[in-house]
Amino acid sequence: MEQEPVIQVKNLTAGYGRTAILENLNFQVRKGEIFVILGGSGCGKTTVLRHIIGLLPPLKGQIFIHGKDLTSAAGRQKEALLQSIGVSFQSGALFGSMTLLENVCLPLEEFTDLPQTLIEQIAAIKLRLVGLNGYEEHLPAQLSGGMQKRAAVARAMALDPDLLLLDEPSAGLDPVTSSGLDRMIVDLSRRLGITFVVVTHELQSIFAIADRAIMLDKETRGIIAEGAPRQLKDQPPNEAVWRFFHRKAASEKAETAKHTGAL
Amino acid sequence: MWRIRIAYKDKGMKDIVTEKTKQSSASLVISREDHAEVFRFSGILNVQSIPPLYLQLDSYLHKSPPGTLCIEAGDLQSCDTAGIALFEWxxxxxxxRQIPVEFRGLQESWKKLLETADQTPLEKTVQAESLEPLAKLGKKTFQIASGFREEIAFVGHLCCALADTLLHPRKFRSQDFWRTCEQVGANGxxxxxxxxxxFGLILAFSSAMPMKQFGVEIYVADLVAYATIRVLGPFITAVIMAGRTGSAFAAELGTMKINNEIDALQVMALDPVRFLVVPRFAATVLTSPLLVVLMNLAGLIGAGIVVxxxxxxxxxxxxHVQGILDGTDVVVGxxxxxxxxxxxxxIGTLRGLQTGLGPAAVGISTTRAVVSTIIALVVTEGIFSILLYFLEI
Structure with missing residues (x-):
């Protein structure tokens, strides 16, 4: 019997207010995999992520988390669903007036009855898992961008969610830090069995972490490819995918035409 | 609802069970094997099932500490980080208490997490922060002295920047100057x-009451005019400006500091004091007397209504107003x-430039700007009073 997907998106029309950015999206994320949402700048990757975490209501369609409809959930049911998800935003979104330890402790203090000793112990474990041991008492502003993103992941993992969503985790980071972050994501996924949904357009990261990916396109306003990244690169289903994986602009038509002839 | 059951099975054996109707239940059986006390966990150890277990364990360990402790985790269905934190605790x-501990039946992934937890010397981090009272006093004294040094350096820097602007007027940021004049003056x-x-109304009313007893209430005019023009007009205007303008400068420059805009100016070889402070300083200094004139006029009108x-x-x-005042009083004010x-x-701009790290630092700078300005105003007013008294002005 096939396992129930962790996330199932059905006929989703994504956008802000009444403006649709993407239409009729259908995909699912399986348990334990690292699923990447990729695409060029402005194609709506973050918008889809914001729909999945319930920050934006879908214009049409449904989103199921662990088989439960997030779009129709309300009150405590929605709260419980959201507690099973950890999210790390592009900027990290750590609370600037709190130390790293306090940032990670916050969800545990708010949503559990655990004693403070255990809460601090859990938070310290999470910070160590992302390689930030020794920085417990630092304020976010005292850390580098990469460290802030790691701390944001630690906070997202505070309640032991089985699903972590990361928005552009390697944006603005140098290749070494970025690759360290990629290794951390793979390591956490393999060690703790966490399912990851990662929004990114960094090719190196995509190849380093993704088990499966979907590619969004702002011209067709939908998913233009789905599969393992290596497969998408080697057998691109269309010109846009080929251009993305070969870093070619649409203006470089001659070369593109030569390659797409073989598609 | 949680239900905790503690049942003594037989001598030296007890059973702590936590139950929840649906997803999370964990149980702990404590038994004695040879010289060791075995804590046998089963079920699901997670954030929901641990709190009642923790309370029971805590009181048990306080009442009857074991000689040797063996933690048996082989029967656990699952154990998240909270469970690992419980084991580490x-x-x-x-x-x-120098009790030997042995773990049994841990899954490989739990072992790795426990190793991670073991390397976390939380208590040491907290201890490192706590200082002896004498060291604290020394640290505080050093901070105050450094702050004073910074303030003196800032005054020097500002004087140099003002002189530089006077020598090279084309470098003066006139746009910022006029914008600040509008903010400080026109908008205020x-x-x-x-x-x-x-203020004039209140001062006149409160002084009229005692004066009426002696039939000299007309001297309210002398009192209000003298106090307003020489002391209270400039002082109260400055206090209002500290709240409106000083705090705004601190917040504006503080936000620029945390957004690295000040660093950007420095790397462009632009002096932040000349670029940001001089126009604000000039605008505030020149606008302030205009506001004081308005404050004095309004105060005199208020007192006039009472009279x-x-x-x-x-x-x-x-x-009476003309009789008590002369040109010197107006000039002093x-x-x-x-x-x-x-x-x-x-002070507003200095506190802005001194802003630390993070958004909270902007709030701290703003508060410091207002408090320091008010203290400085009171001290300066005191110095003025003594000086003018001895100079008989």
């Missing part, structure tokens, strides 16, 4: 007029306003 508690006019009139309501004609009131304006702008 047990290990640390046992370690403090209404509040100054309103508060000035109310009129006491039955004296306005001509009498005006004669205006000179004070220049100094106060400089204090408001200087």
């Amino acid at each position: 047990l290990r640390q508690t046992a370690h403090r 006019t209404l509040i100054i007029l309103l508060l000035g009139a109310l 009129l309501s006491l039955g004296y004609p306005l001509v009498t009131y005006w004669n 205006l000179c004070k306003s220049l100094v106060f304006g400089g204090l408001v702008a200087g």
Whole structure:
């Protein structure tokens, strides 16, 4: 019997207010995999992520988390669903007036009855898992961008969610830090069995972490490819995918035409 | 609802069970094997099932600490980080009491997490922060001395930047100057007029009452005019400016500091003091006397209304005002306003430039700007009073 997907998106029309950015999206994320949402700048990757975490209501369609409809959930049911998800935003979104330890402790203090000793112990474990041991008492502003993103992941993992969503985790980071972050994501996924949904357009990261990916396109306003990244690169289903994986602009038509002839 | 059951199975054996109707239940059986006390966990150890277990364990370990502790986790269905934290807490508690601990039946992934937890010397981090009282005093003294040094350096830096601007007027940021004049002066006019009139009214009323007993209530005019023009007009205007302008400067420059805009100026070889502080300082110093004039006028009008309501004609009131004041009083008040304006702008911008890291630092800078300015204003007013008294001005 096939396992129930962790996330199932059905006929989703994504956008802000009444403006649709993407239409009729259908995909699912399986348990334990690292699923990447990729695409060029402005194609709506973050918008889809914001729909999945319930920050934006879908214009049409449904989103199921662990088989439960997030779009129709309300009150405590929605709260419980959201507690099973950890999210790390592009900027990290750590609370600037709190130390790293306090940032990670916050969800545990708010949503559990655990004693403070255990809460601090859990938070310290999470910070160590992302390689930030020794920085417990630092304020976010005292850390580098990469460290802030790691701390944001630690906070997202505070309640032991089985699903972590990361928005552009390697944006603005140098290749070494970025690759360290990629290794951390793979390591956490393999060690703790966490399912990851990662929004990114960094090719190196995509190849380093993704088990499966979907590619969004702002011209067709939908998913233009789905599969393992290596497969998408080697057998691109269309010109846009080929251009993305070969870093070619649409203006470089001659070369593109030569390659797409073989598609 | 949680239900905790503690049942003594037989001698030296007890059973702690936590139950929840649906997803999370964990149980702990404590038994004695040879010389060791075995804590056998089963079920699901997670954030929901641990709190009641923890309470029971804590009180058990306090009442009857075991000789040797063996933690058996082989029957656990699952164990998240909270469970690992519980194991680590047990290990640390046992370690403090020099009780040997042994773990059995841990899955490989749990072992790795426990190793991670073991490397987390949380208590040491907290201890490192705590300082001896004498060291604290030393640290605080050093901070105050450094702050004082920074303030003196800032005054010097500002004087140099002002001199540089006078020598090279084309470098002056006139746009910023006029924008600040509008913010400090034009936008503050209404509040100054309103508060000035109310202040004159209140001062006149409160002084009229005791004076009436001696039948000299007309001298309210002398009192209000003298106090307002020489002392209270400039002082109250400066306090209002500290709240409106000084805090705004601190917040604006503080936000620029945390957004690295100040660093950007420095790497472009632009002096932040000349670029940001000089226009604000000049605008505030020059606008301040204008606001003081408005405050004085409003104050005198407010007091005039009271004198009129006491039955004296306005001509009498005006004669008294003219009689008590001379040109020196007006000049003294205006000179004070220049100094106060400089204090408001200087301290506001300095606190902005001293902003630390993170968004909270902006709030701290703003508060420090207002508090420091008010203290500086009171001290300066005191110095002025003594100086003017001895100079007989």
